[in-house]
Amino acid sequence: MENGYADGNQVVKNAAEANKILKEHNYKVQNGDVDSFVSLQGINKVYPNGVQAVYDFNLDINKHDFIVLVGPSGCGKSTTLRMVAGLEEISSGYLYIDKVLSNYLPSKSRDISMVFQSYALYPQMSVYENIAFPLKIRKYTKRKVGKEALGYKLAIKAFENPELLARAIVEGFDKTVSFGKPHEYISTLLNISDEASKVLLSLNIPHNSIEIALDYINANKENFTVDLDSKLSVEEQKLTAAGYEFNENYELSLNGEPVFVNERLSKEEIRRKVFDAARILDLGPYLDRLPKELSGGQMQRVALGRAIVRNAKVFLMDEPLSNLDAKLRVLMRSEIVRIHEHIGATTIYVTHDQTEAMTMATRIVVMSKGWVQQVGTPHEVYSDPANLFVATFIGSPAMNIFDGTLDKNEVTLSDGFSVDLPKDFKEKDKAFYERKVEETTRLINLLDNEREFQAIRVFEPLYKALKANRVEVSKLGAEIAKSEFERLHHLVSSLEVEIYAYLDGAEIANKHEFKQLIKTKIAELNSLIKARVLEAVETKLDEINELVIPYVGEEFVSSTKAQLVEEFNKAVANEEFDLDVSKENYVEAQLDRLIALFEDHKKENKEEIIASLKEVKEALGTETLLPSLELAHETLNNILTITEADLSKIYSAQSYIEGDVKSQAVMTFGKKTKVGKKVKKVKKHKAIDPRETKILLEGMLKSYEEALKGPHTVKVGIRPEHIHLDSEYTKPSKSKPFVITPNVVELLGGELLIHAEYNNIDLIAKIPATTIVKSHEEVKLVLNKESVLIFDPISGERIK
Amino acid sequence: MDQSSTVKLHELRLPSRNAKKQRTMISFPVGKLVSFIILTVFCIIWISPFIFLFTVSLRNQTDAMLYPKEILYPHSGYSFESYEIILLGKYPETSEQHITTGVTWRDLVPWILNSCGVAIGGTIIHVLVAAFAAYAFTFLDFKYRNVLFTFLIFTMVIPGAATTLGNQTTIFGLKWNKVPLVGLILPGIGGVYGMYLIKTFFSGIPKDLIESAKMDGYSDFKIFFKIVLPLGKTVLLVQGLFGFMGGWNDLIWPQMLYGADVKRKDLWTLQVGMAYLLGKFRSSNTIGVSLAGGVICIVPVLIVYLFAANKIVEGMASAGVKR
Structure with a gap:
């Protein structure tokens, strides 16, 4: 591939070869298949302490886009930006900038520039030096120029305008006008190169006053031009002697081919670029000041100047306006948009301020808790929010969300007020819930693999120990037993959750006390399990069963008891494993157990797994142990077929589940989670507890199926500006009127904000201030039916 | 009521609350003086080694031990005798002992x-x-x-x-x-x-x-x-x-x-x-x-x-x- 990049799409035999190719190309990989300018594909960020900040981030950014990442604090937007910048490592996923795989490129090679929230100006450098700083180090490919010859040519040209030349020379030496060196001033004013201005200075033109200088120039003009002409021809001869050809700008070519050099910018070029940036940003008068002598807005502009001066491929801005006061923020907002339009750079902008996002972005990415919630233009995000989170986060004042019941085409709020929806809504609703049922069933099937989770649990310690070639039999046995006992406790707690779920549905006289009783019994059960007394455990189980059988049914009780007792025996057996057994025997026994687990299993690829496990068994003690072990490990890992996208669905379901269910069954994915009152630390890898997740998903499935049957609860969203006064609104999409009593009426310019208690929420309506509405006096309002949004209360997704 | 005898309450001059304070301010600041004296004494104690160092190094051998009563004004005046001894090995004629250090x-x-x-x-x-x-x-x-x-x-x-x-x-x-x-x-x-x-x-x-x-x-x-x-x-x-x-x-x-x-x-x-x-x-x-x-x-x-x-x-x- 050209430019020394490796082709990202080529297929090679093994990792070693891939590494070799990478090393040959200096770890530069290009992927022609990536269409967009910047592409983030399945990016994840997991911090070393196990906290995951960003989940499955996918985004394609086109050239000249202004992308705004917006979300509440701690949602992972800054982390994403820092990953693009190369300041944070990308845990998994691919980042392409201009088709180049940039995951492992250091940030300086990515050709990006960034504006920091704190501006990051160097306090010891002046504004000029600050802006020039990024230009000083980088090398650029430039056309090779005969600088001396060009200098003479421009110097001759300068005599065409003697007045300006005289002024430039005099002012160049005048310390009140020029703060730099004389030749810098002259070359800037006359727009000539430094070489040319040095030539002019070497003519010793007097610089006492403009008149004297002008007289001197006019008197000696002829001499000077002749002299310089001769010097120019000498330089030209030198270039020709070296074999170069040149055009009128003295850009050199060799045998018809242009000659390029890769070098740092000269002082003159830097000065030009800095002045250009300063002109765009109105920073001219402040160039010689130190950052501490500037106001907040000026510092902000210097930071912007430092970013734009390098003309990088991508601009990153991390909350650049959050340190400014409200008025300046509005000003700088339009300034940034103006600069973006002026230079057209691709920009990624992070903010928590939705107003900034809505006004500046060409596309908005709304994030929450590390997940992307929606990507779209400001208009899309505002009028077609994908879910409840986006609907409530975007828009000020926030959208009103009611609980309602949907029956066919009519949604009814709790006070009986109803809105009829378009006719085709019924089909939409049906299609939505059918899709949901299908999806959830698939997820449940994925999780319905108790055995596989158990297999991983047995295999992992074995794998680690064998790999490190240190099988300490006693330790290993204890380790497995320990994890199995933990599992027992887990089983008990999920049993508890299930019982509570049943109890909630049943009608019991002293529900609270009854629950307390169950709770103490289960605590006793737990301590008995800890004490490893099977008989007592069984009696305790029976006791609990007797209590709960009327509410949960025989079937449930007997199945859970059998399961618990079986697990208990297994765990005890493991713990009391004979320590005299040789290490091979122990490992063999465990492997047999694993094989047995899979043999009566309905999984399609079980043969493959069993074969790989048998291979490991045979390879014990031989040299082929390690490869076969790795193979088995890989096969087993592949069993966990839950993808990140599926997790995302489960996650978003989570956010909107209310009350008990949420606190009892918390999804765990590499995060510290609270289960009950105990805080437990979950390991880094996928620590999904299948049972808890299954309970959660089954609950969801149940309600989805309910929703398909007939009337069901929904969340109804209506933006404040789509609520109108009955007397004023005349469009056909007008709904039936409803009456409220405003608590507070705010006058905001030409609009009235009405706050009122309605259907247990604080309703906010925004109406034109042409009609006077007083607080505590009833008003009649209507809705715009077309703008009513309907959300599914479980997944939070939008149905309409 | 007689106009001249009426007094508006806010015109009444109340005794200043700070009057007492002001008086003590004007009188001799005993507290300050005490602290000044204490600090001065400590200061002198602290810098006395330096004074001692400089003054005694500038004395004759005969005066060397006559401190503290002649700490600043030795009766035979200042001299660079000590420096001469240490740098040049040159002893005054009156000196009884000559120590050869081998150092110049x-x-x-x-x-x-x-x-x-x-x-x-x-x-x-x-x-x-x-x-x-x-x-x-x-x-x-x-x-x-x-x-x-x-x-x-x-x-x-x-x-x-x-x-x-x-x-x-x-x-x-x-x-x-x-x-x-x-x-x-x-x-x-x-x-x-x-x-x-x-x-x-x-x-x-x-x-x-x-x-x-x-x-x-x-x-x-x-x-x-x-x-x-x-x-x-x-x-x-x-x-x-x-x-x-x-x-x-x-x-x-x-x-x-x-x-x-x-x-x-x-x-x-x-x-x-x-x-x-x-x-x-x-x-x-x-x-x-x-x-x-x-x-x-x-x-x-x-x-x-x-x-x-x-x-x-x-x-x-x-x-x-x-x-």
């Missing part, structure tokens, strides 16, 4: 040069090494960084004297006790205290500055020299001063290294030389000679202080303050 002012030149070498050279190397280490510990992310740092901090617990003997063995083994300066400078350049001080200051530099420069393509060395050093120059100056003082005043280590070898006096530092001389002038009437030696030792440090006083005070203040 010519020996002082290498001593002062050696001391300068240790104090200035050692300090520069130490500050550079410490600043590099502090930069790494603050801004670079490497494995076991915190473990290493904790270990280094732990070494501060070990008193210097405990490791001196080990160092001496090493240096003698390398025969560096026959070479000037190297053995004096090397053991000191890895001092943890300076690194800790500088690191504390560097932690106050916003990380954004470093990250921004990295994105612009600057290497760690360039960032260190262009951004971190200019920002941290005050703390480096403070650490430099500490290092200079330590290097100049150190006696034990140079003494252990070179002190035993009287034939190689050219390797000595000023402190070692002075200690040797003072050992010779132990009798009570030659006390002036000893103190003249002390004056010779502190004069260079005083000169450094006079030149750098402003910077040092400023640096001390800002080193403790986070930006």
Whole structure:
């Protein structure tokens, strides 16, 4: 591939070869298949302490886009930006900038520039030096120029305008006008190169006053031009002697081919670029000041100047306006948009301020808790929010969300007020819930693999120990037993959750006390399990069963008891494993157990797994142990077929589940989670507890199926500006009127904000201030039916 | 009612609440005087050794022990007799004892040069090494960084004297006790205290500055020299001063290294030389000679202080303050 990049799409035999190719190309990989300018594909960020900040981030950014990442604090937007910048490592996923795989490129090679929230100006450098700083180090490919010859040519040209030349020379030496060196001033004013201005200075033109200088120039003009002409021809001869050809700008070519050099910018070029940036940003008068002598807005502009001066491929801005006061923020907002339009750079902008996002972005990415919630233009995000989170986060004042019941085409709020929806809504609703049922069933099937989770649990310690070639039999046995006992406790707690779920549905006289009783019994059960007394455990189980059988049914009780007792025996057996057994025997026994687990299993690829496990068994003690072990490990890992996208669905379901269910069954994915009152630390890898997740998903499935049957609860969203006064609104999409009593009426310019208690929420309506509405006096309002949004209360997704 | 006899309440002049206070203010400030006296007494006690040092070094041998009653005005006047003895070996005619030290002012030149070498050279190397280490510990992310740092901090617990003997063995083994300066400078350049001080200051530099420069393509060395050093120059100056003082005043280590070898006096530092001389002038009437030696030792440090006083005070203040 050209430019020394490796082709990202080529297929090679093994990792070693891939590494070799990478090393040959200096770890530069290009992927022609990536269409967009910047592409983030399945990016994840997991911090070393196990906290995951960003989940499955996918985004394609086109050239000249202004992308705004917006979300509440701690949602992972800054982390994403820092990953693009190369300041944070990308845990998994691919980042392409201009088709180049940039995951492992250091940030300086990515050709990006960034504006920091704190501006990051160097306090010891002046504004000029600050802006020039990024230009000083980088090398650029430039056309090779005969600088001396060009200098003479421009110097001759300068005599065409003697007045300006005289002024430039005099002012160049005048310390009140020029703060730099004389030749810098002259070359800037006359727009000539430094070489040319040095030539002019070497003519010793007097610089006492403009008149004297002008007289001197006019008197000696002829001499000077002749002299310089001769010097120019000498330089030209030198270039020709070296074999170069040149055009009128003295850009050199060799045998018809242009000659390029890769070098740092000269002082003159830097000065030009800095002045250009300063002109765009109105920073001219402040160039010689130190950052501490500037106001907040000026510092902000210097930071912007430092970013734009390098003309990088991508601009990153991390909350650049959050340190400014409200008025300046509005000003700088339009300034940034103006600069973006002026230079057209691709920009990624992070903010928590939705107003900034809505006004500046060409596309908005709304994030929450590390997940992307929606990507779209400001208009899309505002009028077609994908879910409840986006609907409530975007828009000020926030959208009103009611609980309602949907029956066919009519949604009814709790006070009986109803809105009829378009006719085709019924089909939409049906299609939505059918899709949901299908999806959830698939997820449940994925999780319905108790055995596989158990297999991983047995295999992992074995794998680690064998790999490190240190099988300490006693330790290993204890380790497995320990994890199995933990599992027992887990089983008990999920049993508890299930019982509570049943109890909630049943009608019991002293529900609270009854629950307390169950709770103490289960605590006793737990301590008995800890004490490893099977008989007592069984009696305790029976006791609990007797209590709960009327509410949960025989079937449930007997199945859970059998399961618990079986697990208990297994765990005890493991713990009391004979320590005299040789290490091979122990490992063999465990492997047999694993094989047995899979043999009566309905999984399609079980043969493959069993074969790989048998291979490991045979390879014990031989040299082929390690490869076969790795193979088995890989096969087993592949069993966990839950993808990140599926997790995302489960996650978003989570956010909107209310009350008990949420606190009892918390999804765990590499995060510290609270289960009950105990805080437990979950390991880094996928620590999904299948049972808890299954309970959660089954609950969801149940309600989805309910929703398909007939009337069901929904969340109804209506933006404040789509609520109108009955007397004023005349469009056909007008709904039936409803009456409220405003608590507070705010006058905001030409609009009235009405706050009122309605259907247990604080309703906010925004109406034109042409009609006077007083607080505590009833008003009649209507809705715009077309703008009513309907959300599914479980997944939070939008149905309409 | 008679108009003249009416008095509006707000026109009534109430006795000033501060009247009593004002009176005491005007009267003699006893409290202030007492504290002034106490402070003055302590101040005199504190600087008396210096006064003693200077005045007694400027006396005749005959007057040497006539203090405190003639502390400022010795009855036979001031003289440079002590300095003449120590620098030139020239004794006054009245002197009863003649101690031959074998040292003249010519020996002082290498001593002062050696001391300068240790104090200035050692300090520069130490500050550079410490600043590099502090930069790494603050801004670079490497494995076991915190473990290493904790270990280094732990070494501060070990008193210097405990490791001196080990160092001496090493240096003698390398025969560096026959070479000037190297053995004096090397053991000191890895001092943890300076690194800790500088690191504390560097932690106050916003990380954004470093990250921004990295994105612009600057290497760690360039960032260190262009951004971190200019920002941290005050703390480096403070650490430099500490290092200079330590290097100049150190006696034990140079003494252990070179002190035993009287034939190689050219390797000595000023402190070692002075200690040797003072050992010779132990009798009570030659006390002036000893103190003249002390004056010779502190004069260079005083000169450094006079030149750098402003910077040092400023640096001390800002080193403790986070930006």
